[in-house]
Amino acid sequence: MATKTSELLAAAAPRTVAVVRGIADDQLDLPTPCHDYSVRDLLNHLFQVVVNFQDLAAKRPVEWADKPDHLADGWRDRFEVETDRLVAAWSDPASLEGISTGMGMPQATVGGMALLDLTVHGWDLATATGQAYAPAPEATAALHELVEQLGATARKMGVFAEPVPTDPTVPDLHRLLGVTGRDPAWSAG
Structure with missing residues (x-):
């Protein structure tokens, strides 16, 4: 079911x-568009998101304070496995029902947050490591509404920075990045 x-x-x-998979070990200490996060830090954060949002789909409590290092041997393969599990967890229609006990918001919004992290942090990591990144167009389109809905609260909580103005003619991804407080023209240099 889906x-x-x-x-x-x-x-x-x-x-x-x-x-x-394209991140080399010697790139783990590079800066990213997420202020205060190196590539290593952001990978560990994204790993934690992918794992915790599986539990959130099942309406189980999660622990955000623990910051395990997920980058042990085989971490690229494990990331793919955990991401597949994330997709499977949100395939159950019950995952979208009700209010998340772990996040205090509608489950459908929580599922959208997992999509937002995969998409935006995918760009962050690609940009930091010099890789090309083209998001799934259907995901980017769906995220605009979610980011507008979460924007003010996310900024108050420090999840989003202040919006970066973008031209309305730039690609959807660039507008999405701007609303989350990222500069689409960011570079490590």
Whole structure:
């Protein structure tokens, strides 16, 4: 069975998995567009998101304070496996019902947040490591509404930075990045 959320995650996941697979060990200490996050830090964060959002789909509690290092031997393969599990977790229609006990918001919104992290952090990691990144167009389109909905609260909580103005004629991804407080023209140099 599939849900709209799992279909969007399934479209977005391979693109981010490809970026993660393309990260060389000597790139782990590079800066990223996420201030205060190196590539290593952001990979560990994204790993935690992918694992925790599986539990959130099943309405189980999660622990965000623990910051395990997921980058042990075989981490690229494990990231792909965990991402597949994330898609499967959100394939159950029950995953979208009700309010998340772990996040205090509608489950459908929580599922969208997993999609947002996969998409935006996929770009962050690709940009930091000099890789090309093309998001799933259907995911990017769906995320604009979610980011507008979450924007003010996410900025108050420090999840998003202040918006970066973008021209309305730039690609959807660049507008999405701008709303989350990222400069689409960011470079490590």
